[in-house]
Amino acid sequence: MSSLSKRCVAELIGTFWLVLGGCGAAVLAAGFPELGIGFAGVALAFGLTVLTMAFAVGHISGGHFNPAVTVGLAAGGRFPVREIVPYVVAQVVGAIVAAAVLAVIAGGKEGFDLVASGFAANGYGEHSPGGYTLTAALICEVVMTFGFLFVILGATDKRAPAGFAPIPIGLALTLIHLISIPVTNTSVNPARSTGPALFVGGWAVEQLWLFWLAPIVGALLAAVVYRFVGRENVVA
Template sequence: MRILVTIRKIELMKKYIAEAIGTFVLVFFGVGAAVLAGGGMGIDVPISVTGIALAFGISVVAMAYSIGPISGAHLNPAVSFGVLVAGRMSVTDFIGYAIFQTIGAIVAAIVIYVIATNSVGGYDVAANGLGQNGWGPGYGAEFFMISAFLFEVIATAVFLVVILGVTSDKGSPIMAGLVIGLTLTMIHLVGITLTGTSVNPARSIGPALLVGGTAMSQLWLFIVAPLIGGAIGGLLHKVRIVAAD
């Protein structure tokens, strides 16, 4: 019995560590594209919105096909919450996933900060930010809070509908990673000028902790809205409105 319990604990930790690593990769390359190649470093040809969106999407594709067989490659507490609401995950696993996803995101943000601030030209976090999410005056296209909230809820709900659909028994597991990555790219193409695109509480927490100020005061939206969106997507799947019969 003890052996079985030990094996179970090892399996759980393997999944949790995979989620931490996967979320690190998502934030490091996605947020890293915005910070290290998005213009704040003074490069002549900064990466475009399309490039940043692709960095996030490709990161998900890479992790889906590498750690997906281990943990499902959620990389996002809102995704895990949607999976929980859909009845495809336990509460214990959700808590473990969310904790380790957030740890991975925070570590990635710290590494990005260290890299950005250790260059000849330096990097002014106060002036250029660290890829944090936000809204209002001085941020992106300066949308109001209601616009930010609606986008994050709707985008996350759509993201969950896609994820739960392609990973279901009647989905397309071979194509799942690619479809999910392209969906996240699509979401970023629209959302970067609105909120910087969160749809992922862990992704938002990491940079906000280092930037502080407004980023921290607005962080609640990028936790609450994605979780609501994830719950909506999970519920739509659970009641089989968007699930194949």
């Protein structure tokens, strides 16, 4: 197996874990009667998935698990542009497989309705948890992804303390979810959005465009800003 193939498999597994863990917490545990983990628990679950898999396979693939991260790192000069497509394909496949596994598990409860439950899909307008508009959702996703990529670029900078990057990255994703779950159910990750949307269908697929566009725009903006802010000064 080639090096790229191994890295893509690592990305598939990492993204699978992110979607299964984060969306699984939302679908199975968030609203459990009396003992539900709520928004805070879901936010922590997403952060833990990235933290654990970044430590597990970050040394193999870089631990992107997110098409927006891959695009942002490429724009920031940290990842080869020619490898964007294989990484993104692996991430999306991992997300879809995770959503399929979650659908089987959730369907094991009598009366579970995948479409009616929303299945942790991302949305705006009437499909936003808090009823937020398209404009609010767009701004939220761009800004949150900007912050996420900025943290990733800083934490993985060669001048940053080595070996600790998964911790601030996981905590950043937790914080992002604490802020934005009421707005869009929090995407900042096109693959994470795609998996559940394909199973919900209808409105979730119709609104999926925003959860590809906004995270990628936010990631590109972060790459541009970090290249300026993080550039080392040359001493004459």
